[in-house]
Amino acid sequence: MTERAAGSLSLPDDWPADTRTSLTLNRMGTFDWHLDSGLMHVDESALSVFDLRPDEYDGRPRSLAARLPHTEGVRLNRVVARALRDGSVDYGAYLRILRRDGSPHWIHVQGFIRRDAVGRPQRVIGIVRDATQELAESTARLELDTVRRVQTSVVESTTAALAHARTVQDVIDALKESHGLERLGATSLVMGLLKARRIHLVADGPEGSHVPGTRVTRTDEGYPMSEVLRTLTPRFIESAREFAASYPLLWPHISELGITAAAYLPLIAQARPIGALGLLYRDKNGFTAEDRNLLVVLGSSIAQSLQRAMLFEQDHDLAQGLQQAMLPRRIPAVPGAEIAVRYRSARLGRDIGGDWYDIIPLPGGRVGAVIGDVQGHDTHAAAVMGQLRIVLRAYATEGHAPATVMARASVFLRELDTDRFATCTYVEADLATGVARFVRAGHVDPLIRDTDGSCRRLPVPGGMPLGLSAVFGRLDYPVKTVELDAGQTLVLYTDGLVEQPGTDLDDGMRVLAALVRDGPRDLQLLADRLSEVVDERGGEDDVALLLLRRGGARAPAGGRLRQHVAQGDPEALRTARHMIRAAVGAWGARDRSDDIELVADELITNALLHTDSGAVVTVRVLPGTERRLLVEVEDRSSTLPRRREAGAAGVSGRGLLLVDELADEWGVESRGSGKCVWSEFIVRHRPSR
Known part of the structure; x- marks a missing residue:
């Protein structure tokens, strides 16, 4: 009966409609992406969804980017890359595009992935459809919730990266390297610190954007960072036209950078402004309420990190000044010897410690060489080190034997009423005869580089560390006597040069011996090379190094x-x-x-x-x-x-x-x-x- 009823009706000639008509009327289109060649076929219906004419598309996916804001393109690329990589069969994503007239529209992209016999992706065949109406209701809210979660995740990850920043430069690097700004869509940042009502620029922004005369500006000048520090209120600039109208001093210098929006935030810590941050955007039109709230939260986190970094740098400068005051200001010229010394601070803590070196000229053509390490990496360790260095020098110049010098220094350290101990090696060398007497207090053994370039460890019998030997009444320090030949080099160092977490000390000493053996003959160049190794490796301990080479001169008549x-x-x-x-x-x-x-x-x-x-x-x-x-x-x-x-x-x-x-x-x-x-x-x- 149904067939008869249908037969009695007059049906249109194009019934049923073909696939292309169905897709076009429902604002849907297809694409076929050949991955190896990079070519993507997009039919007219799909181009219409993107509001593109066929002559505006060249067969490459990048041609579609004209309609995709930067953040949406980044998000789509991430979705596709993950699907291709993890073996997925298909993927889908809602995207916001900008039509020819600038109005925003939502679309949905869905792709099916074809793979070869071994699972390698070859083609993506999919559908593009207009999803504006669909997302006007619940789906739109879900998508926005996802965006909010992504933005919140960015703030959390950026805050976590800032937690490890110790200096102002660390804060800047953390912002740039954590990809937080990129995920928020920012092109770059500018940052200034407030000192005596002047803003000192510490991050310049995009390459080529430096504005002459803005390295240091006043808070009463017509710049956005000046404004937010005067008002203590964030400033959101939503278009290039608004930027040009609001800041005519700045805009002519950055108009060629393609900036379409910017956010300037006052950085406030403990109710006190310490600086300002500017985020510059391309391809962004306006800020939503969620954008503004998240940026304010991010600004607060950055301000706390900056204040912490500034306090650390002040503490570091004080500690470094103390460290330099405690170390010898200059190494005296010693006839008959070449000497090179170096000190390298740790990468953690306050960048200082208790490591030290010293050269002590003694009567009769002799010289004392000291290398030591006070326990700890703080100003207390540096202060104890300075006192101990002076005491060792005093005992040595009084003419005491090396073992006596070490024993008296240990008693002195105990009487300081400190909980620190110290390791030390003291060498008294007669440069005329080459006789060198070694005393070691819990320190690492020295090395000797022979005239042929070979390097070997010099075992020296040792006593307890300074301070501990006095506590336990074990002040007898054995003395080892060695005759240094002309041209031989004595290598004294602290354990930071050879100790690394998870490695054996003997392995570290073998590595050091190889570096000394293969290093330059010139002592200053050799010291530089060993210091470079410390810098490249980093580490949690500071390092002191002393190189002493006996010259070839013999004792003169009347020695x-x-x-x-x-x-x-x-x-x-x-x-x-x-x-x-x-x-x-x-x-x-x-x-x-x-x-x-x-x-x-x-x-x-x-x-x-x-x-x-x-x-x-x-x-x-x-x-x-x-x-x-x-x-x-x-x-x-x-x-x-x-x-x-x-x-x-x-x-x-x-x-x-x-x-x-x-x-x-x-x-x-x-x-x-x-x-x-x-x-x-x-x-x-x-x-x-």
């Missing part, structure tokens, strides 16, 4: 060495013997080395056995036509030594007989507080080896 030997200190006695042997060799008297060492050893032992104090041994070359080497041993006893027979079974009494036999001349002199036993040796004029 003199002096050494104190305490009672009950066998290490000091061994050090004195080593010093005498090295001096004899350096001064070209190796042919009499055995005689001189044996006599000196006998005189020192006599002083230690028969007096109640230590001894001071001096070795020097006497001027004159006949070259003589003099050994003097002083003690505080006024009792003069005398020859006596030891007897057949005696083990004592032969010492002065030995001295009389080996020395060319010897004698005893009374001194104000004791005596001096001396012996002279005639040595031939010949260069040392």
